[in-house]
């Protein structure tokens with residue numbers, strides 16, 4: 001249904017109706033900047049522009065999708081379909097596909113991702129050292145973003161290493177040209193070059209894109225600024241919306257300078273502030289304002305909400321990550337059951353988000369959500385259970401539980417490789433299909449001898465016997481103390497650690513993956529129970545189970561997550577990827593010194609970095625509409641060690657008042673865990 005223009009306040013209306021000179025909306029979180037963009041699209045259509053003459057630039061592809069949705073509800077599907085809604089990168093692809101030929105690029109050029117780039121660099125520079133290749137990648141990318149070609153880079157090189165990198169840059173580009181390929185930086189750099197050097201192309205795009213609207217303008221970099229400048233031209237108009245307090249990509253070259261340059265480059269620029277926040281309750285907004293007030297102000301802004309005080313922001317201290325995850329899940333279940341606090345609105349799973357600073361923090365959360373059978377999606381990062389090494393091990397576990405699980409069979413039999421190749425597996429598959437049996441069952445059919453060589457059958461039988469033997473061991477291994485050595489022996493048998501190191505050139509990456517594997521084994525072992533766990537004052541004994549029982553539970557958990565296309569899911573997201581989005585209920589986890597603000601042990605915390613981390617906290621807090629739970633750890637795992645953890649300084653900076661509920665984890669944890677276990681048991685389907 002179309003939204004009526006009356007849903008805009010006077011300042012928003014002014015921005016929407018400002019059509020004859022460039023316009024910058026500079027305003028805080030949740031003040032309706034993105035809403036201005038969608039409504040302005042409708043206004044521009046009304047003023048006579050055609051949909052394909054309007055370009056809205058978003059920061060991510062996901063944001064582009066969302067923008068198209070929002071536009072569709074305002075202007076209808078037909079018009080929305082023709083709008084140019086893109087990121088700078090995808091707009092760049094379009095320009096190069098249409099006009100790249102004048103720069104020697106065929107319309108069907110390919111786009112290299114970061115891994116492809118590393119491969120080309122290794123070849124071009126003749127190195128096998130991944131560290132060297134990565135350094136080249138970083139240096140060359142930086143040069144490209146500064147608009148330097150290899151000759152300029154060589155002239156400006158600071159030392160011998162950089163001179164080498166400049167020459168590698170030359171070879172790298174020769175290869176790219178030969179492959180008809182471009183990298184991500186080229187998707188901005190080449191269109192810029194096209195627009196700057198080719199008048200016909202420049203005029204074409206200027207005529208084509210009559211009004212460009214840029215969301216999240218604070219996170220554009222210098223090259224993107226120049227692209228915009230070329231498209232708009234000296235007399236053109238555009239609309240940019242942004243918030244300097246939400247600039248969180250400084251580390252990738254985004255620059256606030258772009259905000260400062262606008263009034264200089266466009267003297268007729270109209271700057272419009274928005275002050276009313278329509279997203280968050282006053283309790284949430286105050287916490288956000290208190291934090292960001294400590295950053296130096298570039299632009300003065302006010303932000304208020306008339307949505308009422310709302311529920312106080314809650315703070316919870318948790319012993320360790322696992323408890324935090326369980327706490328977050330219990331909180332979500334509580335709100336959904338209208339059992340927690342004053343919030344009584346109706347809720348779907350999609351009304352919740354759990355946000356964190358670093359990708360690896362999603363894992364415990366995923367486990368807890370899966371155990372509670374809550375559907376979720378991981379945005380802006382990879383799901384823990386989607387990691388190759390975890391998928392490998394899960395395939396083995398699934399195969400132990402159900403030998404007829406063909407996809408699990410195929411993965412396990414080739415991970416690690418055991419001399420059973422694609423031809424053998426193809427023939428086995430054909431045979432199994434003919435006899436309508438599973439691959440595993442086919443292994444031991446006598447007539448298989450007619451389809452495969454004796455050698456191949458020998459290897460397959462060996463694998464089959466190993467799986468049977470492993471199943472037997474898993475069935476009879478009970479309790480954590482027994483489970484861990486059994487599982488480690490299995491990994492040794494199949495040579496999994498070596499397999500990881502063989503498949504990964506970068507040893508650090510291989511070591512990190514092996515670490516995941518050992519963690520995963522610990523997790524399974526722990527679930528085999530038998531030990532007594534201390535939880536502050538409480539002691540909880542975990543029931544003893546066999547490895548096979550646990551494998552079965554994990555298989556159920558895995559199949560649950562594969563339900564796929566569900567729309568109603570809890571969001572797990574990094575803080576970075578949460579920008580621009582909003583949820584009724586938000587949980588911020590692991591808000592600790594070292595995590596947020598993020599700091600490596602050896603690294604010095606500069607004022608600039610601290611300010612960027614503070615902006616990230618501001619972004620996190622301001623994603624919440626109705627309730628916000630901030631959780632902090634008392635102890636934290638660092639490598640293999642568990643260390644005491646400090647709450648983030650940003651928690652104190654929120655200045656939560658006395659009404660803020662500070663929950664005592666020790667008191668509640670035992671009860672919560674019991675409740676949680678009971679719920680999980682009740683929800684567990686019969687297998």
Ligand SMILES: Nc1ncnc2c1ncn2[C@@H]1O[C@H](COP(=O)(O)OP(=O)(O)OP(=O)(O)O)[C@@H](O)[C@H]1O
Nearest residue numbers: 007008009028029030031032033034035278279580
């Ligand atoms: N005038 C208004 N009346 C009612 N609701 C509004 C109004 N303007 C914006 N909103 C609502 O407020 C919320 C925040 O709006 P929007 O996402 O556009 O803010 P934003 O400034 O882009 O936020 P961010 O800085 O996080 O990107 C949305 O749910 C939007 O629908």
Ligand SMILES: [Mg+2]
Nearest residue numbers: 033034215580
């Ligand atoms: Mg926005």
